[in-house]
Amino acid sequence: MTGDALAGRLRDIVGSQHVLTDADLKAGYETDWTGRFQGKARLVVRPSRTNEVAAVLVACAEAGVPVVPQGGNTGLVGGSVPSGGEVVLSVRRLDEIGEVDAVAGQVTAGAGVTLATLQAHARAARLDFGVDIPARDSATIGGMVATNAGGIHVMRFGHMRQQVAGIEAVLADGSIVSRLSGLQKDNSGYDLAGLLAGSEGTLAVITKVRLRLVPQRPHRVVALLALGDTAAAQDTLTALRPGLPSLEAAEIFYREGVELVCEHSGLLPPFAEPYPCYLLLECAGRMDPATELIEALETSPPGPLSASREGGTPRRPADASPILDTAVATDRPGRERLWAYRELHTSAINAAGIPHKLDVSLPPGELAAFERDVRALVAGAAPGARVILFGHLGDGNLHVNILGVPPEDETVDDLVLRMVAERGGSISAEHGIGRAKLRWLSLTRSEADIAAMRAIKQAVDPSGILNPGVLLNTAMDCGR
Template sequence: MNLTERLADIVGPGYVSTDPDVLDGRSVDHTGRYRGHAALLVRPGSADEVADVLRACRDAGVYVTVQGGRTSLVAGTVPEHDDVLLSTERLRDVGEVDVAERRIRVGAGVTLAAVQHAATAAGLVFGVDLAARDSATVGGMASTNAGGLRTVRYGNMGEQVVGLDVALPDGAVVRRHSQVRMDNTGYDLASLFIGAEGTLGVITSLDLRLHPAPRSRVTAVCGFAGLEALVEAGRVFREMDGIAALELIDARASALTAEHAGVSAPVEGAWLLLIELAGDDDQTERLADALEEAQLAGEPAVGVDAVAQQRLWQVREAVAEVLGVYGPPLKFDVSLPLSAIPAFANQAVDLVAQHSPDTIPVLFGHIGEGNLHLNLVRCVLEPEREHDLYSAMMALIADLGGNVSSEHGVGTRKRDYVSMSRTAADIAAMRAVKAAFDPTGYLNPAVLFD
């Protein structure tokens, strides 16, 4: 029995495909910039089936690339070795919300939007929100420890995970669940798989923490003439108890949304700061008090009711929609100390102008964490020149004390630059963990390590 037949025996023949068109569509990065090659696609329907598939692939000596919603922006789901593609899309069970304990158990293939819907229906909130909520899956989000629009309030994905099932490379299944909030029995194995980008095992289900829904929200968009003034305001707001979101948007981004999405910036300024406060009491006065000392370019736009708040969020949400208007952008997802952000913004623009004069640099992101998304729109370069630009940008980030990878992970795109943010001893320790779980290195072989 060959591998295709064995996998069909495990999951059913309707869930294995060797169709070249299907594989070709599954072998391209979400950005459209990176493409690989796959031998077949398998879609298991349970944790045990995932484990059996992994065991069969290991025994056959083939590589496996794990795919969820395929929203990776660093080629994290692109196969490089004619891999077997293991999709978690059928793992879509959504359990009942435990309102008393504020948690829910869901399959790894459940979309973020589905989790948000279940939480909202129970009068609760899930702490992570992304623009790709309709396609990003919670298994993939945990694997990259995704952050997003609410990180400043609730933390990253790892802080929402209170239990999980994971299929290991040897075909065993670890089921780590507990009904108690404090459980320090032995190693915290569950956290080891958060942010591991599928290199140590395949997450198949998760217990997710939910939060009380705030009774009151107020949203504002403020304009600033200079980035230094915006960063200082961001520093103040991120320490406030009621902070719910803190987003930076540059004028180039808002110009694109105005031209191509019909969404204009509600205020003037070279830099925009979207602020949202939330709590059980009206937050409007607290917002006004905090803005008194900020060096604004003009009056802020403030939304108290849901309709006005949604309108203010549109300029931030629309950025993702328009980035591809000139073709796939070249993306950089980085973290920087707040004090280094103005220098990075200036030097990055200069760097782009040197390497690709026709490119439009667009900067936005989660200023509360110093997590920025630099997107190079209209960036069409030969591979060697693109590599030079990418390497120079990574070096700039490292020189400014930043991290070359933030909420999007390392994937395959950034694996050559891990040493800029991790010491040789760090990398050796990570390799040792990888070797302990996956001695043959067959699981997600292109991710994280070169």
């Protein structure tokens, strides 16, 4: 089928205004959020219903044209943009959202519904959604399931897979799999919803998701703590956690990140003097958790890890608090201001250049040494490069951002990811593999793991039309 013939067939399915072939109209779908990954799409197609998605996939399969599913295009590993010549299937028009089922505490959302829309919808019904990420205004539910997004509340509610009670999706041959009843108990075979969570558009196009909701926690308090280093932050969190059942976020960042955020946004620094490390805590509940947090901060002993590290030599007097300064906010503007130091990291880094972004997780006992050693590793390999670290401390997840290295030079990526693997971590904590980390998958997944993943891909997408070159090297594995 010629390009024009495929475009004509897709116009018949979705209407001509939803098949984009002009360079100007396609441009926004062809470059990822970081600007590092881009490629020309053959065309962009924007179906609005499940049966249209199915017909689009059948047409593309018959034409032998690969398809890149795309949601909000906020993914950070290059999985949502074409590498050259694919059809981009944007799910953003699949944006219907059902009534909240208060009895089940669930809702069914189209794959194109943004996280912010879902949150507002759930909150209007006095419930909430358990996953939150800073890209909430653009990231879609389909994309979040496809990447198994994590974010800032994983320590309390888990990641995206744990919120999914059912799914509807279209396979590469146009067949529709659908389990949206949201049954709490359903052990009747393979868990397709669980399988599609984290599949990065390589197994199916997700069209609807049945989501679990969580109780609303209207009262919130945020504390920003200044600390000497990562180990002190870990000790503090370890000491506070048992007494803080309302704790739902524990985010770590460092002096250079705060300086960049302030420079980029015009925010004033959080404290009169800069500190090496910052820990942001948020507690939330039906009752005001402020007293609980403040008492915990005043009374919590230094964490148990401090005395056992470095050959059993305590790094500070046993009764000394590692907290060097504290800011606490209970009102919304104050909380948002403290959160801004963390949430503006991604955009401030992007404004400073095209970053190498490595989203990794480490076992708790390795995290502090990794934070120290990764800086030295990058300084040795790429003198002059800037390393900006931040992450979700409660999940052992650090985002390693490296500025000042050309986008195509992957030397530092290789060194950092090898260090992560040697220390028992994962090369992708929450963003996925995409195109960015494809060549390193075998560092932290065994041959048998990868063979099983390839077998699944081969079974559901034998001609390899769904997102080739993302997550698995399908060109090789599916005979393309």
